[in-house]
Amino acid sequence: MDFISELKEKSKYIDLKLEEYMPKETGYQKTVFEAMNYSLRAGGKRLRPVLLMESYRLCGGKDEAFIPFSIAIEMIHTYSLIHDDLPAIDNDDLRRGKATNHKVFGEAMSILAGDALLSHSFEIMLGESIVSKYPNRGLNASYEISKGAGIYGMIAGQVVDVESEGEHIDREKLDFIHMNKTAKMIIASMRAGAMLAGAEADKLDAVSVYGERIGLAFQIVDDILDVVGDEKTLGKHVGSDIENEKSTYPAIFGIDKSWEIARKLISQAKEKLDIFDSEDSLFLSNLSDYIINREY
Template sequence: MSFLEALKKTARDVDTLLDELIPLKGAAAPRVVEAMRYAALGAGKRIRPFFVRESARILGADDRAALRTGAALECVHCYSLVHDDLPAMDDDDLRRGRPTVHKQFDEATAILAGDGLLTHAFFILAREETHPNAAVRAELIAALAQAAGHEGMVGGQMLDLQAEEAPSHAEEDVLRIQRLKTGALFRFALLAGAILAQAGAEDRRRMQDYADAVGLAFQIADDILDVEATPEELGKATGKDAEAGKATFVDLYGVDGARKRAEALVERAIAAVDPYGPRADLLREAARFIIERRK
């Protein structure tokens, strides 16, 4: 199976599972569940759940456990997009080619839908269906909470907002923002497979090294796409980062320099999983896809 085939399979499987995990039938508050489903179902590449599933496969963990963990991670990712799109944040009207949640519903419902997705992620991880070992479930919950919270994605978003007011952006500051805002969830995705497999320190280090390089390459590719791609290609507005004065890698290095930096990071990621031989071929393809994608 090629990487793109595996990615599409994961997307289908995650959609099927999320449809089961966020049911509308019998909901206590149907409107917020409708908004949660609108945000989480039927769109997105599902690259983060793919990384959970693939790291778990390489290290010998159960695929169903990996899929549930990936679905939980996707709930957190989708919550972050809902909140990022709000007028108080990036103020976007379009996401994945359709109206953002606050445009489709309203701002209050969008906030609650994001809250619902975030908290539901931890409910999914806490269930025995995710892993029979309570210690493993607890480690997953702790790791995702750290990745999503003030020491991870939330902290990165705060620094990103503050950077809009800065007259200039140092490389160290941009790297710090993106390691938190984007990189933390990638790091969890690769670490989750190791946690599910109850792998040792060396496997965890390799997966985190791969994740750190791929996460940074992903953000650099996003910065390049914001400059080069059309709104039709991305399914959202482009050029807004520059307009808002956000700290980006294109600002630091220029488009060509940013592309070279991303390519070097991909090679670093590939080297990190070299000890796994052919088992890691899909991770190698995924790393190359990160900088070749057009959306």
């Protein structure tokens, strides 16, 4: 099976499991359930839950104990997209080829849908940890995901990103934004999966660095695609970084240098996989290449 087909199969598997955790659209509060499910069903690469799953298996996990945590991390990612698209932040009308959440449900309900996805994700993770055979593993994984999403992770990056609009910032500040806004949740995906599997310290370190490098590369490629990408292929508006006067790698270094930096990060990520059996780590190695070669 080629890599793209394998990635689609893994994403489809996550989609099927995600349906099992979506709230039923009933009750007085059903509108917020509809808004939550609308964005969860909008598709996407399911990169973070797939990374958590692969890290779990790479570090020796044999069962499906990772599933609630993969679902939770996708809910957190989806909440962040709903809020990013709001008029007060990026003011986007299109996400994954569909109208953004606030365009369908209104701003108030979109804010509440994001809040609901975030809080429900922790309900899922902690509920699973309480009944788990290895509760400490679940608690440690939940803690890693909490940090990745919190004020020293994704939120930190989003705050500085918003405050830096219209400014010409240096690379240090831009790297802070990219590391926190994007890479921290990818690192958390890798670390959480490894922790759930009871990984040794050297393997936990390896997957952590792998996650950091591909997370930064992923965001740099995102910056590039916002300049040169095809709107129909991407499923979202192109040029929003320029419209919002955001500093990006292409804005600071140009397209060619940005590609060079991203490729170096991918090379460093793949080197960290050398600690694992090459057959076991093949998917993650191929995923690294996919990140640098993707068109959406």
